[in-house]
Amino acid sequence: MAGVSQADIEELYNFIHPLAIKAGEILMEGYEMASKNVSIKGDFYDVVTDYDNKIEDFLMEKILARYPDHKFIGEEETAKNNNVSGELTNAPTWIIDPIDGTSNFIKQIPHVCVSIGLAINKQIVVGVINNPVQKKLFTTKLGQGAFCNGKPIHVSSCESVKDANVAYEVSLLHVHSVANKHIKRIYHVGLNARRLVAYSCVVDELCMVAAGNLDAFYIEDMYPWDCAAGSLLVKEAGGVVTHPFGGPFDIMKPDLICAGTEKLRKEIEDLLRKGDQEESVGGKPVQK
Amino acid sequence: MSYRIGEEKLEVYYQVSLELVRKCGPLFLEGFQKPKTDYEVKSAFYDLVTVYDKQIEATLTDGLLKTFPESKIIGEEAMANAKTPPELTDAPTWIIDPIDGTNNYVRKIPHCCISVGLAINKELVLGIVYNPSANELYSAWQGHGAYLNGQPIEVSNAKKINQALVCYEISLIVVSKGRDKNVKRLYKLASSATGTRSFGCAALTLCYIAAGRCDAYHVENLKPWDLAGGAVILREAGGRVYHTSGARFDVMKPDCVCTSSEELAKSVIQLIEGADQISGYTFK
Numbered sequence: 001m002a003g004v005s006q007a008d009i010e011e012l013y014n015f016i017h018p019l020a021i022k023a024g025e026i027l028m029e030g031y032e033m034a035s036k037n038v039s040i041k042g043d044f045y046d047v048v049t050d051y052d053n054k055i056e057d058f059l060m061e062k063i064l065a066r067y068p069d070h071k072f073i074g075e076e077e078t079a080k081n082n083n084v085s086g087e088l089t090n091a092p093t094w095i096i097d098p099i100d101g102t103s104n105f106i107k108q109i110p111h112v113c114v115s116i117g118l119a120i121n122k123q124i125v126v127g128v129i130n131n132p133v134q135k136k137l138f139t140t141k142l143g144q145g146a147f148c149n150g151k152p153i154h155v156s157s158c159e160s161v162k163d164a165n166v167a168y169e170v171s172l173l174h175v176h177s178v179a180n181k182h183i184k185r186i187y188h189v190g191l192n193a194r195r196l197v198a199y200s201c202v203v204d205e206l207c208m209v210a211a212g213n214l215d216a217f218y219i220e221d222m223y224p225w226d227c228a229a230g231s232l233l234v235k236e237a238g239g240v241v242t243h244p245f246g247g248p249f250d251i252m253k254p255d256l257i258c259a260g261t262e263k264l265r266k267e268i269e270d271l272l273r274k275g276d277q278e279e280s281v282g283g284k285p286v287q288k
Numbered sequence: 289m290s291y292r293i294g295e296e297k298l299e300v301y302y303q304v305s306l307e308l309v310r311k312c313g314p315l316f317l318e319g320f321q322k323p324k325t326d327y328e329v330k331s332a333f334y335d336l337v338t339v340y341d342k343q344i345e346a347t348l349t350d351g352l353l354k355t356f357p358e359s360k361i362i363g364e365e366a367m368a369n370a371k372t373p374p375e376l377t378d379a380p381t382w383i384i385d386p387i388d389g390t391n392n393y394v395r396k397i398p399h400c401c402i403s404v405g406l407a408i409n410k411e412l413v414l415g416i417v418y419n420p421s422a423n424e425l426y427s428a429w430q431g432h433g434a435y436l437n438g439q440p441i442e443v444s445n446a447k448k449i450n451q452a453l454v455c456y457e458i459s460l461i462v463v464s465k466g467r468d469k470n471v472k473r474l475y476k477l478a479s480s481a482t483g484t485r486s487f488g489c490a491a492l493t494l495c496y497i498a499a500g501r502c503d504a505y506h507v508e509n510l511k512p513w514d515l516a517g518g519a520v521i522l523r524e525a526g527g528r529v530y531h532t533s534g535a536r537f538d539v540m541k542p543d544c545v546c547t548s549s550e551e552l553a554k555s556v557i558q559l560i561e562g563a564d565q566i567s568g569y570t571f572k
Contacts, residue, residue: 103483107453107501110398110422134398134422165395170458170486173478183475190461190471195391198458198486213395 004120009141012092013126016116017139019062023055023098023114024132030054031105031112031133048102055098055114063094070094073224088224088252093119095228095251101201110134111201117228124251127229129203138207138233146210146237155239155260156212161192161267164215164259167205170198178221184275189218192271206230209258210237216259216268218244227254234258240265244272293380293408301356301380301406302414302429308351309402312344312386313420316402320393320421337390341365344386344402352382364513374512376540378409383516383539388417389489398422403491405516405539412539415520417491426495428524434498443527443548444500449555452503452548454481455493466509469564476563477506477556494518494546498525504556508532508543515542522546528553532560 030051056074063070064083071085071093085093094116099105101112110133118126129138138153140146146153158164166189172182190196197214199205202222208214210233219226228251231241241249241258246269249256257272259265293301319340345365352359362374363384382404387393389400398421406414413430426441428434434441446452454477460470478484485502487493490510496502498521516539519529528550530536532543534557545560547553 103453108499109485109496109501165391168458170456170474170478170484173475173484174481176479179475179479183471186458186474187461187471190458193459193462195488196458196461196486197397197488198484200483200485208397211396213397 004125006143008120009125012118013128013139013141015066016063016118016126016128019059020114020116020128020130021137023059023116024130024137026055026058027051027099027105027112027114027130028132030099031108048099048106051105052098052102056096059094059096059098059116067092072096074098088119088122090121095119095124095225097203097223097225100203100226101199104199104201109199111199111204113201113203113207115203115225115229117225117230117232119228119251122251124228124232127232129207129229129233131204131207136207138210138229140229140233140236142232142236144236146233148207148211153211153237155209155234155237156215157260158215159261159263161189161216161264161271162194164193164264165195165197165213166193166268167197167199167208167214167217169200169202169219170196171200172221175221181276184278185218185272186275188271188275189268192267202226203230206234206258209239209260210234212237212260216257216264218257218268218272220244220255222254224251224254227251227256231256231258242269245269293413298413298429302427304355305348305352305382305404305406305414306416306427308348309404309416309418310425311351312347312402313418315340315344315347316387316418316420319387320396320400337387337394338365340393341386341390345384348382348384348386348402348404356380362512364511367511367513374540376407376410376512381407383407383513385491385511385513385517388491388514389487392488396421397488399487399489399492401489401492403513403517405513405518405520407516407539412516412520412523415517415524417495417517417521419492424495426498426518426521428498428521430520430524432524434521434525436495436499441499442525443497443522444503445548446503447549447551449477449480449504449552449559450482452481452552453483453485453501454478454556455485455487455496455502455505457488457490457507458486459488460507460509472563472566473506473560476559476566477504480559490514491518494522494529497527497546497548498522500548503548504552505546506532506544506556506560510542512539512542515539515544519544519546530557532557
């Protein structure tokens with residue numbers, strides 16, 4: 001198909017913007033309700049699934065009504081139809097995470113986002129991310145900068161890991177097949193960084209790098225919908241987004257380091273490599 | 289001497305301190321929301337925080353001493369230049385952190401707060417933790433439950449580590465003397481828990497457990513003012529606060545394990561003991 005024009009991007013952005021706001025309202029409805037089921041574990045997860053589906057169904061329905069030939073790559077697949085795709089093609093493809101940070105959503109921890117990215121010709125061209133709990137709407141269009149609530153945002157200028165606030169998904173230590181790898185990496189990054197934080201909401205952590213609240217973020221083993229919109233936001237905010245070992249970021253296998261500067265990104269890459277070179281922290285196997 | 293404080297007096301302490309803390313909200317937000325361009329130079333960044341730290345602490349200290357001239361103050365800023373560690377006596381003593389989570393405050397991350405605790409006869413009896421950036425005011429006084437914006441809060445039902453969301457200050461890895469210990473403990477706790485968070489603000493983390501958002505927290509090498517306010521709120525919400533060893537919590541040496549339940553506290557303490565026995569780590 002033909003290359004996408006700025007007018008097309010503008011139209012698609014103007015279309016999705018109010019829908020992202022509405023999706024955020026649906027999310028807040030569930031977020032505020034979650035605590036009412038605090039003592040009944042089964043209802044916890046019913047609430048999440050219910051609202052995940054409600055938001056995704058709402059967005060898909062609106063998008064298909066206007067653009068019936070568009071495709072979707074999304075976390076929930078209850079709406080199984082011809083428009084849901086397992087691979088990214090040149091067709092306009094919406095990459096949606098209706099609720100990122102579901103474990104935070106359940107607990108009312110304020111790192112929860114609706115993330116909507118649009119790819120055309122396999123390139124993300126529009127991103128809209130709503131963190132309604134924090135009343136932050138992040139928006140970006142290819143080549144036109146990054147914004148939060150309409151105001152321009154920019155990454156930090158931090159160039160050295162010793163000054164850096166870095167987000168690392170420490171919860172990955174819970175996954176035993178990768179726990180050893182991550183404790184070694186955490187050791188080396190943590191040893192050298194000014195500070196490590198962990199919020200378990202990939203989308204929000206990308207937004208926080210884009211806005212300069214954090215200096216860098218590293219993550220692996222996530223999904224396209226976790227990173228699609230946020231990766232464009234970081235780049236449009238002046239940051240860098242690469243594969244952890246320096247290659248190009250791949251939206252369909254979105255392992256990444258993102259940072260405010262290339263210098264900082266490289267330092268973190270080097271620390272990850274250093275961690276991987278050890279048998280365990282200090283050189284001996286970690287005991288369980 | 290020992291101080292006898294009746295319920296009525298305790299409630300007065302609560303109402304007056306609550307109002308003072310609330311009054312500091314606008315000042316706190318003024319610093320939190322200050323546009324970045326106002327202070328590009330890094331040293332100015334932190335100089336600015338010191339200004340707000342000092343102003344908030346002065347507002348609280350002056351207000352409390354004016355109404356309760358018999359009380360003492362242990363405050364972060366006041367202690368900053370002290371040559372000797374603070375001493376806790378039987379006198380009513382306000383333990384104040386004007387901005388807990390300073391790094392978050394500077395970076396506009398909404399996990400930062402004003403924390404005030406009151407100890408009488410060396411026992412913590414009152415706690416107020418206010419996060420204006422999220423419009424959350426946590427409060428509690430002994431025997432009267434814990435509240436968030438006036439609504440009662442209570443801890444979660446989590447009793448087993450494999451259903452618990454654990455909080456840990458990962459940044460403690462940076463402190464060389466605690467490095468090996470913290471890496472092993474982090475590994476043990478995170479690999480056993482259902483999820484791990486690191487918010488960078490001790491007082492709020494205790495409040496998040498009190499509100500049932502998180503279930504457990506372990507931290508060491510902090511100061512009394514980091515934990516005093518939150519500890520009362522957590523206990524009044526039904527949670528547990530212990531010294532890391534399982535012994536009684538000492539606010540003046542506040543290495544701690546904080547949890548939603550007794551059972552979970554025991555599990556966390558056992559995991560830490562197990563972590564401390566892991567050999568085979570060597571550090572350069």
